[in-house]
Amino acid sequence: MAWLLLKNPLLVSFSSLMTTYSNTRVKLASRPVGVPQPENFAFDTVEIPPLAPGQVLVKTSFISMDPAMRGWMNGSKSYMAPLALGEVFRALGAGQIVESRHPAFAVGDYITGDLKAQQFVLRDGQAALDVTNPATYLLKVDPTLASLETHLSTLGMPGLTAYFGLLHTGQPQAGETVVVSGAAGAVGSVVGQIAKLKGCRVVGLVGSQEKIDYCLHDLGFDACLDYKDPYVRAALRTACPQGIDVYFDNVGGDLLDYALERLRLRARVVLCGAISQYNNTTPIKGPTNYLSLLVNRARMEGIVVLDNVAHFPEATREMAGWLRQGQLHTPKTQVEQGLHNFLPALLKLFSGENFGKLLLAP
Numbered sequence: 001m002a003w004l005l006l007k008n009p010l011l012v013s014f015s016s017l018m019t020t021y022s023n024t025r026v027k028l029a030s031r032p033v034g035v036p037q038p039e040n041f042a043f044d045t046v047e048i049p050p051l052a053p054g055q056v057l058v059k060t061s062f063i064s065m066d067p068a069m070r071g072w073m074n075g076s077k078s079y080m081a082p083l084a085l086g087e088v089f090r091a092l093g094a095g096q097i098v099e100s101r102h103p104a105f106a107v108g109d110y111i112t113g114d115l116k117a118q119q120f121v122l123r124d125g126q127a128a129l130d131v132t133n134p135a136t137y138l139l140k141v142d143p144t145l146a147s148l149e150t151h152l153s154t155l156g157m158p159g160l161t162a163y164f165g166l167l168h169t170g171q172p173q174a175g176e177t178v179v180v181s182g183a184a185g186a187v188g189s190v191v192g193q194i195a196k197l198k199g200c201r202v203v204g205l206v207g208s209q210e211k212i213d214y215c216l217h218d219l220g221f222d223a224c225l226d227y228k229d230p231y232v233r234a235a236l237r238t239a240c241p242q243g244i245d246v247y248f249d250n251v252g253g254d255l256l257d258y259a260l261e262r263l264r265l266r267a268r269v270v271l272c273g274a275i276s277q278y279n280n281t282t283p284i285k286g287p288t289n290y291l292s293l294l295v296n297r298a299r300m301e302g303i304v305v306l307d308n309v310a311h312f313p314e315a316t317r318e319m320a321g322w323l324r325q326g327q328l329h330t331p332k333t334q335v336e337q338g339l340h341n342f343l344p345a346l347l348k349l350f351s352g353e354n355f356g357k358l359l360l361a362p
Helices: 001-005 009-015 067-071 157-170 188-197 208-219 232-239 254-261 290-293 305-324 339-351
Strands: 021-028 041-048 055-064 090-102 110-114 120-124 138-141 178-180 201-206 223-226 244-249 263-271 297-304 333-337 358-361
Touching: 021 339, 041 339, 067 333, 090 120, 110 188, 110 254, 110 333, 120 188, 157 188, 157 244, 157 263, 178 254, 188 201, 188 244, 201 208, 223 232, 232 254, 244 254, 244 290, 244 305, 254 263, 263 290, 333 339
Parallel strands: 178 201, 178 244, 201 223, 244 263, 263 297, 333 358
Antiparallel strands: 021 041, 055 090, 055 120, 055 358, 090 110, 110 138
């Protein structure tokens, strides 16, 4: 075979163009009880086979670290199927096409999609065009219009969650009071900004003075409270003297109860997340003030951004316009390095260390 390679220039040329890739991946090894531990994760490295006709190969630039990852580790039913033991972690990401044998994708194209927690992803090009299947769809993005980081935050799932959760579910009206928990995070920071764009008074709930300053001075919130303050319940009453018209909940637990106490007539509660409850080893704390929904003829509704896939392009166009006009600002971005830091990065989402959008560069 070596002799044939030396004697045949066509074979030599083809062989020299072939590139082999080693792909390191993060897998679910066991289901955590409470806070995830190192033993819940496994790492392996596999060789990427040569591309078959119709396939594309993506090199991952960034992995999006999101609170929903914790829920996927459980075996219970949710809006998405839980991860199976031994499965590569589901994760949104951004990357670049490094090889392609499908005409719709060119080497050098930048994309976002469910790339999973790994360095490379090999995908069938036809499946990558199927917008109805979030597990395989790859969205081409233009890094000259916005950075890859922005395409994973304001113009990605966090921003779209904020957009649809607030505007379609919360339906804020000018002059109303909108309260958002986790207000300095990737979703909450965009919620507050869009509410301000719509003429609302915005109150944020965050976990540090630094985040309060960020929401007030950088994002233009009208008020911002530290949820760790033992008197936050009273502070919320003071900050919302006329009550709350829209409560956008990313935290759950006691903060949800405090907000329910302050609902106005026909208020809307948007359930986006309950990050305070994800690592519980005891039953999840549900709202005890739910009768406020009855008394105030209010509505509480969950938001899953994937329900709005058909409207992603129009929402992205509108938010991109706000970005260009300086009316919307991309949240702060933190980038951790290396797949070996997958667990430490994940835990930052629950410890309060995270500020804005958290990414991992594999």
